[in-house]
Amino acid sequence: MRKFQKSLGALGLVAALAVSVLAAPSQAATNNSITVAEVTAGGGGVQQIFSPWINSGSISHHAMFRALFKAEANLTAVKPDLASGYKFSKDGKTLTVTLKSGIKWSDGKDVTVDDVVWSMNSLLRVAKSNAVYVNAFKQIVGSEDVNGTNTKTMSGITTKGNVITISLKAPVNTFIPALAQFMILPKHVLADEDILKLDTNNYWKNPVVAGPYKVGTFSQGNFITLVPNDKYEGDNPKIKEINIIVSSNLVADAKSGKLDYFTTNDPDTIRAMNSVSTFKSAPLDVLFYRYLVVNPTGPFSNVKAREALKYGIDWNRLVPAIYGKQGKVIVGGVASGMPHYLPSIPKHKFDKAKATALLKEAKFDFSKTIRIRTYNQSQPAVMIIMAAVAQQLEDLGMKVEFLPWTGDATTELWTNRNYELALKGLSAFNVGEWYAEYSNPATFEKLLGAQPEYAALNSRLLQATTLRETGKILTELQKLEQQDLYKLPMHLLKQVVFISKDISGTPTKWGNPLYVYQNNITSWSAN
Amino acid sequence: MQKKKQDQQSTARIFVRNLLHNPSAVIGLTIISIMILCAVFAVQIAGVEPDYIDPIEGRQGPSWDHLMGTDQLGRDMLSRVLSGGRQSIYVGVIASFLANLIGTVLGATAGYLGGKIDAVVMRVSELVMTFPQLILVLIFVSLLGQGINNVIIVFALTGWMTTFRLVRGEFFSLREEAFVEADRAFGFSKPRIIFRHILPNTMSPIVVAFTINIAIFIIAEAGLSFLGLGVPVTTPTWGNLLTAAQNPVVVDEYWWLWVFPAMSIAIFVLGVNFVGDGLRDVLDPRHKSLIAKNKWKVVLVGRLGRKK
Amino acid sequence: MAFTISALIFFASRLSPIDPINAMVPPDMASDSANLEQLREELGLNDHIILQYLTWLKNIATGEFGYSLQSGQKISEILALRMPATLELVLSALVLSTILALTLGLFAGAKKGGIADKLSRILGVVGIAIPDFFIGLVLLNLFAFRVEWLPTGNRVAPGQVTFWDRFPNLILPVATLTIAMLAVLIRYTRNSVLDTLNRDFVKTARSKGVPEWRVLYSHVFRNSLGPVMVLLAFRLPLLVGGSILVETVFQWPGIGTTIIAAVTASDYPVIMVVSMIIAMVILVASFLVDIIKSILDPRVRLGGGN
C-alpha cells in the first residue's frame, strides 16, 4: 500500500532507518529517559518532526500522534484509539465511526469530529502526501471535488454528534488499516495555515498532539526530547523522557550505552551487533522488497532477455553474501512460505549457459550500454550488491554502467526513464501493494503504458472479501507477472529491532518499524 | 636545423642527468614507477582478479592468503587496491593535462596580449581560485552528471588557474625580451609568436604545475568518490574503494577496507610531490636552494650582476 | 561582479533537466495534480525566466532565499540552523591552526634544521599528501572506537546544554580540520619567516644587541604575518562552505553536509543560495585582505608606497 521511494534513499543514511531510542546512561538509570532520532535527508542531526501524512512509523509518531484506530503488529487487525468503534454497511460502502469523547489535545482543547473531517479533507489539499491515504480517500464520494485550489469538502463525509459517516464509491478492504495509519491533526491550530505546504509548517516544531508524549525540547539539527503529555487521557507513560537523535554510529553508541533502541537493515551493523551483549534483537519479517525495474524499451524489450537476468546473475550467492539470513531471494511478489504462494514458478538459478542462450534467442543488442541506476545515498550494502550485479552482467558480455542517480529518483524512474535496470525498494503493507504498482498511472504505467489486465485484477483484489477469492486473484497475478517480467524480484529484507536489555515492558511481537502499531510505548520502562 | 636538434638532445640529456642526481626526484620517480607497475600487473601480483567474488572469504582481515584482506563480497583487497591505481592515476594525469592545456592557452594569450582580455581572465581565475574547489566540483557534477569523463572535465575546468598564473607571469616578462621584439619586427603572427616562440621558454613552470595538479586531482577524486559523486562505483578507483568508509561499522571493524586505499593515495601523491619538487629544482635554477644562494649572493657578489 | 555571478549561478541551475516540482513532490506522493499546479503557481515557476531571475535577486537581497526542494524548508531557516555549526567548526580550526602554524613556523624558520623545522617540514610534505577525510577516519577509529574517549560525531547530544557539555563533540572534527589546514599554513609561515629572517632589518636588530627571542617576536614575526594573513583571508569562504568532507565524516550538521545533500538531490535553490553567499564572502574577503595588509604594513596604510 505504501510507496517508499523516499525512504529507500533515506535508508542509506548511515545505518539508518535508525529510529534510535537512546538514553544517556546516567539519566536512564535515574530518570527513566529515552530519545528518538529521525532519519533526515542531508545528514547531521534531527531536522524536524516529519509529517505523518507523508510517512508514519518513527518513534515520535508512535509517541505523539493518534489515529482513529490503532493497528496490531500485523498491521491489518485494529483496535479502537480515538474512535471507540466502527461499522460497515452490508454492501461495504458505508462506514460509521464513533469518536470517543473526553479526549483532549495537548493544549487542552477537545478532540472533535471536526478535527477528523478537517484532517481527511486536508489530506487531499496538501501537495505531498502518502499514496496509502490518497488511494483510500479517493474512494470516498465527492473526493474528486477537493483539491488545493478550492475550499470544498467531500460530500461523502457527514457527521452527527460523535458519529462520522463515510460513503465509499466501492468497497475498499484496506480502508480501515489505512485509517489506522492516518494521524488526526488539530483543526483549531492548522485551519488558517497554508495547507498546501503543510509538511514545512512551523507546527512540526512543537505540534499540538493527542498522544501520550509531546515535544519538550527541540534542538533543531541535533535532537528532540519528548516528554509526557499531561492532557493524555490514558495511563501516564513510565519513561519520562524520550530523546530522538541521529546516531552517527549505531554499534559504537549501543556498545557504550548511549543507545537503547534502534532498528536497521544494514547487514554490517547487524553483524557487528552480534558482539554487543547488552542488547537483545528481534528480526522482523517485513514486506520490504528489493527488485529491479526493467525498462521494457531498448535492449530488454524482449521478455527472453529479461528472463536471462534470472539465470545470468548468481542471486543465491550474492544475496546471502551481503545479507546473510536477513535477505531472502524471491521470484515474485508472493514469497515461498506466504499464503497463496505459487510453487510452480521456477526459482532463480545461476546458469550462465542458459542465460546466454536466452539472450541469443532474444537477439540481445550487446553494443548498447546497460545503464543500471539506483537511488543516491543508497546503503553501502546496496552499492556493493549492485556493483557485483554489474560485474556479472559484464561477464555475460554486456557493456554496463552503474551509477546512483543525482536528483530525484522518482522523476528519473518514471519521467526521464534513462536506464535499463533500476533498483527499487518497496515497503508494503500487503502483497497487494506489490501488484498494485503495475497499474499505477503515476508510476509503472508511465513506463509500460496502460496495464488494464493488472488494473482489473488489482481492483478485484482490493474489493475481495473472502480468502478464497483473494487466493484466486493472487495466483492469476503471479502468473501474469512471470509472463511479463517487468519487475525482476531480488529479495526480501528483514528489519532487525535492537533493544537494550535494560528496557522492559516492550511488546512481545514487534511490528514493521516503518508503520505505527500498538507497541505499548507507555508501558516501556528503563532500569 | 641540425644544430638545433643536437642542442635539444643535449639539453634533454642534461635535464635527465640533473633529474637523476636530484634525490627527491629519484625517490619520487621510484615510488611512482613501482606503483604504476603494481597497477598494471595487479592481477599477476595479487593472483586474483579484482572483481572475483568469493562470499565465503568475505570480510577477512589481512592474512597471508589476502595481504590486504577481503571486502564484503570476498573480493581480494590487494588486487583491488593495486588495480585501483589505474583509473585514479588515469584521472589525475588526463585531468591535469587538460587543466594545464586550458591554463597554458589562457595564460599565454592573456599574458601576451595583456589589457582587457588579461583583466577579464585574471578576474575569472581569481574567482574560481577562491571558490572552495570541492563545492565548485560538486556544482559541476550536479550539472554534468557522474562519470569518469565528467570528473576529468570538471577537474580540468576547476584546476587550470595555477598554470594560468604561472604562464601568464612568464609571458609578461618574456614578451619584452629581445627575441620577441625581433619576432614582432619580422611580422610573425601573434599565435606564432605566442605558441612557437615564447611558449617553449615557459615549459618549466608548466611541467611543475602538471605534476602538482596530478597530486591535487588524485586527492580530489578520492574526496569526490568518498562522497559517492565521483567515478562510477563499478570502476575500482582508490576513491571508490574508500566509499566503504561511509559506513561507520566499516570504519570501526573493517579498517583494512579503507586504510590501504588511503595509504596508496598518500604514498602516490607523496611520490608525485617529490617529483614536482625535484623538477622545480632541476628546471628552475632560481629556486635551487633559494636561501643559501641568496645569502651567498648578497654577501659576496653584491652588485656583481650590474657590472656585466 | 556580484551581478555577473548571480546571473551565472541562476541560469546555470536552470539548465538542469529536473522539474523542481517533481523534485519537491514525487509523482506518487502527489495528492492531486491540481495541488501541484497550485504549488507551481505559488512558487512563481510559471513566470517568465527573466522575471524569475529578477524575483530571485530581489528575494536574495531581502534575505528571502526561497525553499529547499528536498525538505521544503525555508532556506533561510536551514542557513540559520546550519551556519552556526559550520562557523563553530571552521572558526575553531582556523584559529587553532593559525596559532599552531605561526608558532611552529616561527620556530621552524628561526632554527633551520631544528626539531620544529623537521616536524613542520614532515607535516608540510605528508600533510598535503593525505586526504583530509582520511585523517578524520583515522582519528575517529582511534579516539572514538578504539579507546572510546570521544564521541563518534554529531554536534549536540540530548542533555548537553552549555558549550562545555558539547565540547567533546567538537574535538575530533576540529582536530581533523586543523591538521588538514596546518600542512599548507605551516609551509607558508615557515617560508615567510625564512624570507623575513633574510631581510636586512633583522641584521640591524641583531646589531643592536637585541636578544634573539626579541628579534623573532618583535621584528620577524610581525613582518612574516602579512602573507600568512592573506592566505587566511582567502580561507574565509570556508566559513560558509564548511569543510564538506570533514562534516560528512563526523555527521556535523553544518553547511557542508547541507551542500552534499543538496547536490545529491539536485536541490538547486539551496545550491544557488549557498554558492551566491560564498561568492559574496569571497568579494568581502578580498576587501579584508587589503585591510589586513594595511594594518600589518604601514606603507600600504598611507596609500603610498615609496
Add this chain to the structure above:
Amino acid sequence: MSRSTNKDLILDLKSVNVKFKVEDGTLHILRDVSLSIPRGSFLCVVGESGCGKSVTAQAIVQLLPDNGEISSGDILFSQGDQVVELNKLEKFGKQMRDIRGAKIGMIFQDTLSSLNPAHKVGRQVAESLLQHFPISKDEARTRVVELFRKLGIPDPERRYEAYPHEFSGGMRQRVMIAIATICEPDLVIADEPTTALDVTIQAQIMTLLKDLQKSAGKTFILITHNMALVSEVADHVAVMYLGRVVEYGTVEQVLRDPRHPYTKALMASVPNLDADKNVDLQTVDGQTPSPAEVTVGCEFAGRCPYVIAACTEKTIQMTQVSPGHDVRCIRLDSNGKLPVLIGGASNE
C-alpha cells in the same frame, strides 16, 4: 709586521679565516685577514665587490649568515682595560649582545631594507638604548629626539613617530647612524653607508661621520668601494682582494704611494681623485676570479702585469715596506718598489 696585542689597538684581527658552506662545497671567503686598528682612527676597507670586506665587518660582530663561520684566527676587541676575544663568544649570547650596539655600532648600506618597515623609526632607535641601559621609555625618547636633532633630522619630535618609508634615503641613513651611535659605542662599523645615496647626500653623510669620529673620539671602520671617499675621510686604508688584505697603511702611504700591483691598478683607474667623486673600482682589467676556485699563491696573479712563475707557487706573506705600510707581494725589491715593466703591458 706587528702582531703583538697592543692596548692602543681597539680591534686586532689575527689571521682570520671565514668559510661559507654552499651547496657544492665550501667557499673560503676570508683568508688570513689581519688588521690592527688603533683607537680613534678612521679605517677604510676598500676593494671590489666580493672581495670580502663586508664579510670582515660581519665577522667582527659575529653576524655572519647561517652558512658562514670563522674557521680560525682571533678577533681581539679591547674594552677599557680588558681585551675580549670576540670570536670565542657565543654568537647570540649575552656577552656578545652586550657588545653589539653598546660597544660596536653598525651602519648598513640599504637603509630602506635595513629598517623594519612595520615599526616607527623612533622606536627602532630607542630599542638599542633600552636594550643596554636601564632607563625609562620617556627618557629614551628624549635622548633619541636629542640625537635626531644633533644629526640634523628636522622636526625630530614628529619624525620620531614616522615610519621608515616616510623618510628620504639621506634621512633614513641619519636614522641608521642614530641607531649605531645612540649608545655611544667605541667602534662604529659602516658598511657602504652611502652607496645608495646621491652625491650631495653622500657628502653630507660622510661629513657627519667624520665629525662624529672627531668630536667623540670614536674609532670608525668604513667599508667602501669608492676610492674618492677614502682620501676624504680615512687615516688608515686596507685594500682587500679576494679575501685577503693585500696592502695596508696610512692614507698617504697607500693612496699616494701604492705598492701592490692591484692597488696601483686601482689608483690608476681613478684618473683624478678630485675630478669624479663617484667612480667605482670596476675598471681594473680582467675578471675577479670566483672564491670557489682554489688558487695557490697570489690571487691577483691572473690579472697582474708583473706576474712571474714564483707568484703562483706558494702563499705570499705580508712584508713591511715602510713603518706601518704592509704589502703582500713578492715582486717588490729591497726598496719595496715594483720592477719597471718592459713592453708597456702595464697600466702605468
